Amino acid sequence: xxxxxxxxxxxxxxxxxxxxxxxxxxxxxxxxxxxxxxxxxxxxxxxxxxxxxxxxxxxxxxxxxxxxxxxxxxxxxxxxxxxxxxxxxxxxxxxxxxxxxxxxxxxxxxxxxxxxxxxxxxxxxxxxxxxxxxxxxxxxxxxxxxxxxxxxxxxxxxxxxxxxxxxxxxxxxxxxxxxxxxxxxxxxxxxxxxx
Amino acid sequence: xxxxxxxxxxxxxxxxxxxxxxxxxxxxxxxxxxxxxxxxxxxxxxxxxxxxxxxxxxxxxxxxxxxxxxxxxxxxxxxxxxxxxxxxxxxxxxxxxxxxxxxxxxxxxx
Numbered sequence: 001x002x003x004x005x006x007x008x009x010x011x012x013x014x015x016x017x018x019x020x021x022x023x024x025x026x027x028x029x030x031x032x033x034x035x036x037x038x039x040x041x042x043x044x045x046x047x048x049x050x051x052x053x054x055x056x057x058x059x060x061x062x063x064x065x066x067x068x069x070x071x072x073x074x075x076x077x078x079x080x081x082x083x084x085x086x087x088x089x090x091x092x093x094x095x096x097x098x099x100x101x102x103x104x105x106x107x108x109x110x111x112x113x114x115x116x117x118x119x120x121x122x123x124x125x126x127x128x129x130x131x132x133x134x135x136x137x138x139x140x141x142x143x144x145x146x147x148x149x150x151x152x153x154x155x156x157x158x159x160x161x162x163x164x165x166x167x168x169x170x171x172x173x174x175x176x177x178x179x180x181x182x183x184x185x186x187x188x189x190x191x192x193x194x195x
Numbered sequence: 196x197x198x199x200x201x202x203x204x205x206x207x208x209x210x211x212x213x214x215x216x217x218x219x220x221x222x223x224x225x226x227x228x229x230x231x232x233x234x235x236x237x238x239x240x241x242x243x244x245x246x247x248x249x250x251x252x253x254x255x256x257x258x259x260x261x262x263x264x265x266x267x268x269x270x271x272x273x274x275x276x277x278x279x280x281x282x283x284x285x286x287x288x289x290x291x292x293x294x295x296x297x298x299x300x301x302x303x304x305x
Contacts, residue, residue, distance in 0.1 A: 004251070004255075004256060007256065008247035008248075008250055008251045009243065009247055011246065011247065011250040012242070012243040012244065012245070012246035012247030012248075012250060013243050015242070015246045015250075016239050016242045016243050016246060019239075019242070020235075020239060023235075038220065039220075039223075039224075040224070041220065041221065041224045043224070044224050044227065044228055047228045048228060048231060048232070051228070051232040051235075052232070052235055055232070055235060055236050055239060059239055059243070062243075144250070144254055145250050145253065145254060148250070148253045148254065150246075150249055150253070
């Protein structure tokens with residue numbers, strides 16, 4: 001594979017990774033809304049969220065590997081692991097490294113969720129709200145195609161999708177199917193405490 | 196599982212569950228999940244090719260000859276490398292029909 005093929009693969013994999021990560025964030029946010037229908041059970045949203053997240057990690061790894069082995073930039077493996085250690089576009093590549101490591105932490109803790117407990121998993125999972133914007137900034141800062149029309153369209157669609165899903169989450173609180181039962185339970189407990 | 200009673204119980208349970216609409220819906224959703232996941236994976240692979248081609252078309256990089264680049268002249272079975280500026284052998288003096296000269300640099304970003 002020659003240098004230009006690696007370079008084009010890096011750019012293509014970067015764009016695909018952005019789309020996949022955006023889809024993961026949207027599905028993750030939508031899963032909290034507990035949407036379901038007769039043909040779309042709730043586990044389908046969470047299952048897709050998990051599967052596409054794992055797929056995104058693979059394509060992100062491809063994006064990183066092709067960038068590192070590209071002899072034009074001479075990035076080296078250290079730049080892929082240690083943020084802001086690259087001589088080449090230090091800040092913007094550092095953002096990409098941080099976003100990738102946050103994603104690794106989120107993915108790894110999701111895979112061992114049963115071991116670390118729900119509270120710790122949830123706390124770490126909130127990092128995804130930081131990981132995704134950092135990844136977008138990385139793309140804006142160092143992407144060769146940032147100002148290309150097609151890449152601007154992809155960026156716009158991804159940002160609109162994530163912003164829309166977050167707005168939906170804020171506006172439409174997730175319905176709690178046990179809300180009435182919880183209220184009754186609290187009422188009974190408070191009555192007993194008063195007596 | 197070889198005991199006839201066990202087989203009968205298992206068989207009955209499987210038949211009953213298979214007719215449960217909730218079980219059928221779950222199985223259908225699981226198949227849909229697998230199909231969508233596979234579609235996303237194959238679509239992503241195809242998209243890398245598509246986006247790579249589009250990026251190559253829009254910003255192909257700058258290809259230019261470099262004065263100090265190394266020229267590699269290949270003849271049948273032997274290869275000699277020397278700097279263009281200090282080379283004492285000209286390309287036109289090669290007697291071989293298959294002459295390849297590389298001395299281009301491709302520049303671009305990540």
